[in-house]
Amino acid sequence: MRVPVIDRPRIATFLLFGLLALVPVYAGLFDQPFYLTLFARVMIFALAAVSLDLVLGFGGMVSFGHAAYLGVGAYAVGILAYHGVDSVLVRWSVAILASAAVALFIGSVSLRTSGMYFIMITLAFAQMLFYLAVSLKAYGGDDGLPIAQRGAIGPIDLNSSTQLYYLILVLLGLALALAHRIIGSRFGRALEGAKWNERRAVALGIAPYRYRLVAFVISGTICGLAGALLATLTSFVSPSYMAWTRSGEIIVMVVLGGMATLTGPIVGAIVLLVLEEILATITIHWMLILGPVLVLVVLFARRGLWGWIAGARHG
Amino acid sequence: MAEALLTVSGVIKRFGGIAASDGVDLSIARGECHAVIGPNGAGKTTLIAQVSGELRPDAGRIVFDGADVTHEPAPRRARSGLARSFQVTCLIPSFTAIENAALAIQARQGHSFRFWREARGDRSLNEPAMAALARVGLEGRANVPVGALAHGEQRALEIALALALEPRLLLLDEPMAGMGPSDAARMIALLDGLKGRVAMLLVEHDMDAVFRLADRISVLVYGKVIASGRPEDVRADAEVKRAYLGEAA
Numbered sequence: 068m069r070v071p072v073i074d075r076p077r078i079a080t081f082l083l084f085g086l087l088a089l090v091p092v093y094a095g096l097f098d099q100p101f102y103l104t105l106f107a108r109v110m111i112f113a114l115a116a117v118s119l120d121l122v123l124g125f126g127g128m129v130s131f132g133h134a135a136y137l138g139v140g141a142y143a144v145g146i147l148a149y150h151g152v153d154s155v156l157v158r159w160s161v162a163i164l165a166s167a168a169v170a171l172f173i174g175s176v177s178l179r180t181s182g183m184y185f186i187m188i189t190l191a192f193a194q195m196l197f198y199l200a201v202s203l204k205a206y207g208g209d210d211g212l213p214i215a216q217r218g219a220i221g222p223i224d225l226n227s228s229t230q231l232y233y234l235i236l237v238l239l240g241l242a243l244a245l246a247h248r249i250i251g252s253r254f255g256r257a258l259e260g261a262k263w264n265e266r267r268a269v270a271l272g273i274a275p276y277r278y279r280l281v282a283f284v285i286s287g288t289i290c291g292l293a294g295a296l297l298a299t300l301t302s303f304v305s306p307s308y309m310a311w312t313r314s315g316e317i318i319v320m321v322v323l324g325g326m327a328t329l330t331g332p333i334v335g336a337i338v339l340l341v342l343e344e345i346l347a348t349i350t351i352h353w354m355l356i357l358g359p360v361l362v363l364v365v366l367f368a369r370r371g372l373w374g375w376i377a378g379a380r381h382g
Numbered sequence: 383m384a385e386a387l388l389t390v391s392g393v394i395k396r397f398g399g400i401a402a403s404d405g406v407d408l409s410i411a412r413g414e415c416h417a418v419i420g421p422n423g424a425g426k427t428t429l430i431a432q433v434s435g436e437l438r439p440d441a442g443r444i445v446f447d448g449a450d451v452t453h454e455p456a457p458r459r460a461r462s463g464l465a466r467s468f469q470v471t472c473l474i475p476s477f478t479a480i481e482n483a484a485l486a487i488q489a490r491q492g493h494s495f496r497f498w499r500e501a502r503g504d505r506s507l508n509e510p511a512m513a514a515l516a517r518v519g520l521e522g523r524a525n526v527p528v529g530a531l532a533h534g535e536q537r538a539l540e541i542a543l544a545l546a547l548e549p550r551l552l553l554l555d556e557p558m559a560g561m562g563p564s565d566a567a568r569m570i571a572l573l574d575g576l577k578g579r580v581a582m583l584l585v586e587h588d589m590d591a592v593f594r595l596a597d598r599i600s601v602l603v604y605g606k607v608i609a610s611g612r613p614e615d616v617r618a619d620a621e622v623k624r625a626y627l628g629e630a631a
């Protein structure tokens with residue numbers, strides 16, 4: 068028997084999306100288009116953070132190179148646009164496929180290691196892609212590559228900030244729903260079981276490598292979509308999208324919001340980027356303030372901010 | 383007699399200077415309960431780890447049901463009918479009892495590349511998982527997180543997970559470790575009920591249990607089988623008495 072449960076995490080998630088949906092209204096009312104761009108960016112990073120949570124929170128894989136997929140997705144869009152491919156669907160599809168392929172390659176190599184080595188090897192791959200982008204002089208090298216046209220998908224005109232904003236919101240919602248589905252499935256159980264007790268999973272006949280690799284590819288693919296959205300939003304791509312500090316930021320979003328909670332990383336992305344924005348206007352030493360705040364949250368909120376919002380027990 | 387279900391021959395495993403397995407020969411017939419006894423550090427757990435595939439022997443062969451599995455990875459051996467329990471309880475701590483059992487069921491049913499359907503409400507997982515719990519008397523504790531189970535219940539769940547795999551050979555590493563007398567009696571009755579239906583390699587220090595359950599006993603000392611035979615023969619063996627039973631009794 069299945070009774071639909073309206074529980075606290077679910078209500079909190081719907082409230083969160085409700086608030087995000089109101090941002091364009093607020094921005095319009097108070098004539099602050101800046102908020103539209105800020106929160107579109109926030110949601111794109113939230114998408115990247117949710118994707119990282121799949122491998123970090125549920126798979127126990129500390130990928131320190133997720134910015135690589137952001138970069139691959141963004142560059143796919145940028146390079147196609149540069150060569151005159153105007154179809155957004157083609158641009159984004161290529162971005163998704165390219166990031167899936169890169170994640171498959173990086174994952175299949177990195178997952179042969181674990182612990183500190185895994186962290187270092189994922190970082191190393193991301194750095195290689197960073198320097199590859201710097202060396203692509205034809206596509207702007209260090210300076211990056213502007214994108215002339217955001218384009219359109221059917222009736223949705225991406226040059227309209229509001230329409231782009233809502234498209235990103237819908238994609239974030241879909242990705243979150245998909246991630247929930249995956250985590251609740253047999254696949255999710257095998258992945259989580261192997262994270263908590265690999266020895267036991269192996270003794271039951273579950274070979275962790277293949278489940279981790281598939282999770283890694285799903286995660287890289289979603290993160291690649293985030294990269295495509297980022298390139299579309301900013302009409303620009305540059306190697307800085309793949310900087311290792313970017314990978315670090317995505318990890319901070321997940322840990323701050325709450326690992327293995329899926330919605331938590333969205334909260335983490337909002338809090339980190341909005342605080343960054345506010346503190347940066349007050350002082351250039353904003354990291355000195357943000358650092359201790361992060362330490363306190365990690366120390367006092369066991370499952371991050373989301374554990375505190377939604378009650379510690381549920382995801 | 384038909385071909386043995388499991389044949390371990392000349393298995394050697396060294397850890398640095400110690401030979402934890404020093405040329406172990408052992409065979410288990412279909413349906414047989416074969417106890418392996420020996421003092422701490424004799425290499426019993428190491429032997430189970432090599433049969434289950436967690437460790438690779440340095441030399442020797444392991445044949446299960448006619449197939450050489452010496453170099454087969456552990457997950458594949460589990461899927462082909464070799465299930466083990468651990469001496470130190472080894473469960474998935476964040477899962478409930480039934481979630482642990484359901485994971486065993488889904489592993490037995492094949493690969494877990496199913497991404498959409500919710501596992502929690504899946505009857506094809508929950509019903510056999512519940513049946514596995516019921517076999518060890520845990521049906522009333524299905525939704526309790528593993529961390530909140532009593533020690534005896536955790537030990538029972540260890541066995542339930544192995545049984546959920548419907549193995550042809552159960553590798554039991556001290557299933558009664560740390561149990562009180564009443565839990566131990568329940569475990570003996572449970573294993574007694576399995577006798578004849580599934581072959582067992584039973585490592586156990588509780589001599590009452592061993593002499594009650596075993597069809598054959600092998601005595602392992604310093605990685606070598608020093609005696610093997612029917613329980614009454616092993617009991618009478620002078621060398622065994624000196625090496626082991628003397629100090630245990």
Ligand SMILES: Nc1ncnc2c1ncn2[C@@H]1O[C@H](COP(=O)(O)OP(=O)(O)O)[C@@H](O)[C@H]1O
Pocket residue numbers: 397400401402420421422423424425426427428429
């Ligand atoms: N992973 C390991 N690394 C090093 N030495 C080990 C390891 N596992 C077991 N040993 C050693 O091998 C010997 C046999 O251990 P074990 O198989 O656990 O014995 P038993 O289960 O009979 O008590 C012991 O001397 C133990 O210290």
Ligand SMILES: [Mg+2]
Pocket residue numbers: 426427428469
């Ligand atoms: Mg042992």
